[in-house]
Amino acid sequence: EDQVTQSPEALRLQEGESSSLNCSYTVSGLRGLFWYRQDPGKGPEFLFTLYSAGEEKEKERLKATLTKKESFLHITAPKPEDSATYLCAVHPISGYALNFGKGTSLLVTP
Amino acid sequence: DGGITQSPKYLFRKEGQNVTLSCEQNLNHDAMYWYRQDPGQGLRLIYYSQIVNDFQKGDIAEGYSVSREKKESFPLTVTSAQKNPTAFYLCASTRDRPNTGELFFGEGSRLTVL
Numbered sequence A: 001e002d003q004v005t006q007s008p009e010a011l012r013l014q015e016g017e018s019s020s021l022n023c024s025y026t027v028s029g030l031r032g033l034f035w036y037r038q039d040p041g042k043g044p045e046f047l048f049t050l051y052s053a054g055e056e057k058e059k060e061r062l063k064a065t066l067t068k069k070e071s072f073l074h075i076t077a078p079k080p081e082d083s084a085t086y087l088c089a090v091h092p093i094s095g096y097a098l099n100f101g102k103g104t105s106l107l108v109t110p
Numbered sequence B: 001d002g003g004i005t006q007s008p009k010y011l012f013r014k015e016g017q018n019v020t021l022s023c024e025q026n027l028n029h030d031a032m033y034w035y036r037q038d039p040g041q042g043l044r045l046i047y048y049s050q051i052v053n054d055f056q057k058g059d060i061a062e063g064y065s066v067s068r069e070k071k072e073s074f075p076l077t078v079t080s081a082q083k084n085p086t087a088f089y090l091c092a093s094t095r096d097r098p099n100t101g102e103l104f105f106g107e108g109s110r111l112t113v114l
Helices: none
Strands: A003-007 A010-014 A019-026 A030-038 A045-050 A056-059 A062-066 A070-075 A084-092 A104-109 B004-007 B010-013 B019-025 B031-037 B044-051 B054-057 B064-066 B076-078 B087-094 B109-113
Touching: A003 A084, A010 A019, A019 A030, A019 A084, A030 A070, A045 A056, A045 A062, A070 A084, B004 B087, B010 B019, B019 B031, B019 B087, B019 B109, B044 B064, B076 B087
Parallel strands: A010 A104, B010 B109
Antiparallel strands: A003 A019, A019 A070, A030 A045, A030 A084, A056 A062, A062 A070, A084 A104, B004 B019, B019 B076, B031 B044, B031 B087, B044 B054, B064 B076, B087 B109
């Protein structure tokens, strides 16, 4: 059975304090791994897709990396506006829809 | 601007009533999805549709029904058979060819059962 586990569940950072969010996955075959950002009361917003181990993608203060068993979302020098829930999802070869983890709730304080 | 429109944003329902959540997209996407989100839970797939007049059950389809009469529209009915309907409901769509898997989401509908 495909599984996606995100850690930590919640993370509090001071502004400028870099850290990483983890997404570990178990899937029979991976078509893609996705990261989304979700603000309270809103729909998720697409950030990155990673397709193969070793791949990296960056956007502003965010950098996503992928291995065969996990993905990391690195946040460099975060700002309060980076506060949100970050969702990881896998697109399995055997399935049609994305399977989501429970998310990491990030709070960045000034 | 292209996008997905969900309505209503907030909905209150008495127990025993059916309610229908609207989802319309003008992205010309083939596939559409309904997910449910509860506090502390990941998004769970209710139903999805790859093409007009066809849809498949997701992981938690019991107590829900859908239709796909038009490419642009994928309404979700929460029936009285759904035992715990209070949740945040998200509609999404993707291109089908190629199926990159990237979901485009609406703003969500929050249903509260009184």
